[in-house]
Amino acid sequence: xEKLKTGQIPVTPPPTSPALQxxxxxxxxxxxxxxVAMSRMGIGDCGTGWQLFAEDGEMKxxxxxxxxxxxxVDPLKAVHIVKGITGHEVCHYFFNPKYRYDWExxxxxxxxxxxxxxxxxVFLQTHKRIWxxxxxxxxxxxxxxxxxxxxxxxGPDIWTVVNNSTESPEHxxxxxxxVRIYLTVCLxxxxxxxxxxxxxxxxxxxxxxxxxxxxxVNPGGWAPASVLRAVYKREYPKFLKRFTAYVINxxxxxxxxx
Ligand code: 6CM
Numbered sequence: 001x002e003k004l005k006t007g008q009i010p011v012t013p014p015p016t017s018p019a020l021q022x023x024x025x026x027x028x029x030x031x032x033x034x035x036v037a038m039s040r041m042g043i044g045d046c047g048t049g050w051q052l053f054a055e056d057g058e059m060k061x062x063x064x065x066x067x068x069x070x071x072x073v074d075p076l077k078a079v080h081i082v083k084g085i086t087g088h089e090v091c092h093y094f095f096n097p098k099y100r101y102d103w104e105x106x107x108x109x110x111x112x113x114x115x116x117x118x119x120x121x122v123f124l125q126t127h128k129r130i131w132x133x134x135x136x137x138x139x140x141x142x143x144x145x146x147x148x149x150x151x152x153x154x155g156p157d158i159w160t161v162v163n164n165s166t167e168s169p170e171h172x173x174x175x176x177x178x179v180r181i182y183l184t185v186c187l188x189x190x191x192x193x194x195x196x197x198x199x200x201x202x203x204x205x206x207x208x209x210x211x212x213x214x215x216x217v218n219p220g221g222w223a224p225a226s227v228l229r230a231v232y233k234r235e236y237p238k239f240l241k242r243f244t245a246y247v248i249n250x251x252x253x254x255x256x257x258x
Contacts, residue, residue: 019117024166028120028143032162035186039212054237061236071219072228076236078213082244084204087189088257090211091159093247094187095144103246106235113168119144124171126178130231133223137178139168156191156258179221188212204256213240
């Protein structure tokens with residue numbers, strides 16, 4: 001920090017979040033911006049190759065079949081519109097570790113390895129074993145952020161959570177029974193408000209949330225392609241339906257959080 005004399009104006013602004021000082025911060029900031037830009041692109045803008053593999057009401061899930069060294073790393077993009085909840089609420093329940101066991105059905109164990117700041121955590125998670133593959137674990141930073149609403153300056157803020165694999169010297173990959181997976185996940189949430197015509201206060205009936213969920217998971221080691229694709233086809237729709245139903249249930253008697 002600069003040492004200032006009385007009356008002198010600082011040149012470097014004071015940091016607003018402890019995360020700004022952290023060794024991971026340049027990576028986190030770069031990746032969050034990149035992931036948000038990618039998530040904002042529609043299916044048509046991302047080029048060809050996206051195939052719809054699951055649909056249920058407003059929820060649509062697309063994947064692109066990709067393999068690296070024979071391992072399935074299919075990028076996934078899901079879009080959903082959910083009534084009665086806001087983007088801030090969706091991101092709050094996705095980011096906050098105290099709710100994770102409530103909605104994450106593939107989870108066996110979760111630990112917060114590092115609390116970088118209120119908006120940035122490092123997690124170690126082990127996931128349930130899926131036969132015939134080995135059990136998986138993952139170490140990732142998770143960052144929640146409010147974004148300015150460029151399209152509608154008077155509208156509610158856009159919210160995002162980005163999860164991205166990182167390393168932990170205390171928890172090296174592939175030493176125990178687990179194979180380490182590598183992931184990049186972006187949840188982007190935009191609240192729409194349909195104001196009541198009579199000027200009445202906005203209630204849950206007047207809001208909806210457009211959710212975009214993008215993920216790329218590298219299974220990190222052998223896993224049969226057909227089993228993995230079948231697991232994703234079953235688990236991703238289950239996750240998004242269960243998670244959004246959870247947020248609806250958690251917020252139904254609470255004031256709206258924009
Ligand atoms: O994004 C989701 N959850 C977050 C919070 O837990 C976070 C973690 C994602 C881990 C995803 C692991 C999925 C299980 C991978 C199985 C590995 C293959 C085993 C071999 C099978 C033959 O981003 C929601 C994730 C929803 C996943 C369906």
